Amino acid sequence: MASHLEWxxxxxxxxxxxxxxxxxxxxxxxxxxxxxxxxxxxxxxREKLTHLHFYFHDIVSGPNATAVNVxxxxxRPSPTDFGAVFVIxxxxxxxxxxxxxxxxxxxxxxxxxxxxxVALLMALNFVFTAGKYNGSTLSVLGWNSIFRGVRELxxxxxxxxxxxxxxxxxxxxxxxNLTTKDAIVEYNIYVFHY
Numbered sequence: 001m002a003s004h005l006e007w008x009x010x011x012x013x014x015x016x017x018x019x020x021x022x023x024x025x026x027x028x029x030x031x032x033x034x035x036x037x038x039x040x041x042x043x044x045x046r047e048k049l050t051h052l053h054f055y056f057h058d059i060v061s062g063p064n065a066t067a068v069n070v071x072x073x074x075x076r077p078s079p080t081d082f083g084a085v086f087v088i089x090x091x092x093x094x095x096x097x098x099x100x101x102x103x104x105x106x107x108x109x110x111x112x113x114x115x116x117x118v119a120l121l122m123a124l125n126f127v128f129t130a131g132k133y134n135g136s137t138l139s140v141l142g143w144n145s146i147f148r149g150v151r152e153l154x155x156x157x158x159x160x161x162x163x164x165x166x167x168x169x170x171x172x173x174x175x176x177n178l179t180t181k182d183a184i185v186e187y188n189i190y191v192f193h194y
Contacts, residue, residue, distance in 0.1 A: 044164070044194040052133075052189040056106050056171075057091040057098050061180035066090045067110075080119070081112040092126065096174050096184055104128040110144070119145040122153060126189075128160075136160030138191060140169055146176070146183075155191050167191035 039045075059066045066089050073083025092104040108124025126138045137160065142153030151171045158165030169189040176183045 039194070047192055047194055049167075050189075050191050050193065052138075052187070052191070054092045054094060054103050054187055055096045055100070055174065056183075056185040056187055057093065058088065058181075058183045058185065059090070060086070061177075061182055071111075078112075078115065080114055080117060082115045083112060085109065085111040088124065092128075092187075096186070098184075101130065103130040104133075113143070114145075117145055118147060119143060126187075133161055136162045138162050138165055138189065144171060146173060155189060158191070158193065162191065162193045165191050165193040 057066065060069075067086045068088075069084055070087050071083070071085035087109055088106060090106040091098060091102060092106055094101040094103055105127045106124050107127055108122070110120040110122045110124070113119060113121040120143070122144050123141050124139075126140065128134060128136050128138075136158065138158040139156045140153050141156050144151050144153060149172065153169050153171065155165055155167040155169060167190050169187055172186045172188075174184040174186050
């Protein structure tokens with residue numbers, strides 16, 4: 001049986017004679033993992049600031065609910081509903097009436113994340129279906145204390161016409177039914193994009 005030293009010698013000989021078959025790059029060679037490119041190479045021009053204004057219809061009650069409770073903390077009751085998790089597919093409209101012109105959907109998750117106040121961790125995508133932004137999205141992730149007058153949440157990115165998006169949104173509750181938990185929320189979004 002061959003010793004470890006003999007196997008190592010045989011491997012070294014094979015590698016020396018077959019080096020032309022094994023592509024070897026030096027550390028100084030250009031990396032294919034990352035490189036710096038110009039925005040123009042992706043067809044990106046001047047960055048602009050866009051203001052979007054719409055209403056978010058969060059319907060928790062009834063047979064046509066657009067926000068569904070998918071998890072609930074079972075260990076103890078909470079006045080803030082701490083531990084509740086909802087998946088949403090909420091209508092976005094141009095005006096506060098649910099019958100006003102639809103401009104998109106808010107799709108994602110929100111969870112009651114505070115033990116001391118009604119505050120939500122929101123992870124959602126605004127999926128636009130109207131006008132020039134049809135098919136484009138904005139992604140929002142942030143903290144939303146729903147009884148505060150105006151709340152700010154960061155815009156983390158987007159797709160379509162909102163590629164490379166960054167900005168913030170201001171949310172203001174228009175109506176909230178404390179029995180059904182149905183709400184209409186006004187959103188003003190300020191977003192930089194190309």
